[in-house]
Amino acid sequence: MNMIRVLMLGNHASVKGGITSVITQIIEHDWEYDGIEMRFIPTYIETSYVKKIIYFAKAYFKIRKEIRKNKPDVIHIHMSYKGSFIRKYEIHKLCMNYGIPDVIHLHGSEFKKWFDESNKESQKKIKKLLKESSAFIVLGNEWDKAVKQIEPKTKTVVVSNTIHLPEQIASWNDEFQVLFLGVLIQRKGVADLLQAINLLQRSEKIGNAHFVISGSGAEEDKLINQANNLKLDKYVEFIGWTAGVEKTELLCKSQMLILPSYNEGLPIAILEAISYGLPIVATDVGDISAVVKDGINGYLIEPGNIKAMAEAISNIIIMNKETYGVMSAASRRIAERFSDEKYFRELKQCYECIGDRKQ
Secondary structure: OOOEEEEEEEEOOOOOOHHHHHHHHHHHOOOHHHOEEEEEEEEEOOOOHHHHHHHHHHHHHHHHHHHHHHOOOEEEEEEOOOHHHHHHHHHHHHHHHHOOOEEEEEOOOOHHHHHHHOOHHHHHHHHHHHHHOOEEEEOOHHHHHHHHHHOOOOOEEEOOOOEOOOOOOOOOOOOOEEEEEOOOOHHHOHHHHHHHHHHHHHOOOOOOOEEEEEOOOOOHHHHHHHHHHOOOOOOEEEOOOOOHHHHHHHHHHOOEEEEOOOOOOOOHHHHHHHHOOOOEEEEOOOOHHHOOOEOOOEEEEOOOOHHHHHHHHHHHHOOOHHHHHHHHHHHHHHHHHHEHHHHHHHHHHHHHHHHHHHO
């Protein structure tokens, strides 16, 4: 059996965020067993603007050399928007020039919003890439609709993010730990979360809850100052970015996850949390409703609704052990639908389908 040669492109492992988590999952899979030869070239690193350009330029020439030398059957490109689109559009053109099918894997939660705000020339390029790519992976049905609104001829493939199911399960604890996992940027709504915590504190509904903010980013100092101004130091702890064993331990010790974002796709943070059986409070954006069922394994709220957020958090904090156990078990059952076995099978089918078309 001939191996399918796949060249994957995306963030360097040092870049923080969900995209890197997805790339790491894919790289670590045993593709050889599936008849696929997987190679990876990083195209982006978090550094100064000039160094980013130099880094991409070097990656571009590595990709061109790889294409000429090994002629991959498929190039799998992880893409967001803004600068990520500009870089990946150049690689898409390279694929077109050499006749290599490309799979574009979209991660940017504000892609449609960015398209709507772009000038006509940029919109023309975006639609061209969507139309020309051999397959365009989206994370859920809502994203599928959004992309098709931009370019109806896009060959979309819905492949939801995945998680490996751990043996550990969250357990009830009277000292209730509420966890936020993510990059600390405005879109994630952490400022709203701090306001909701303040509301719980003033209404004396906070109980024994302890809120752990795990993340780093542009808003970090501003959010720490906000928490200090609201006198939340007794209830809120900023612990910086966590990964690997440290994040696993954090999930095991927590009793709930909250994600108050204004835009999302299908966040890895939520999938990780439900795999440990954590109930979720999240905003009803993107495809989050596919994994958070209101009143079943958590609560869905509208973005920016601080009162509703506080009420949802309080509803879980005040639960008795038995009711919490039911909600926790519901999260774990939902997580089982996003097993990594199904995920990698869908990716393999995507590669095989494109390979058949190429022949």
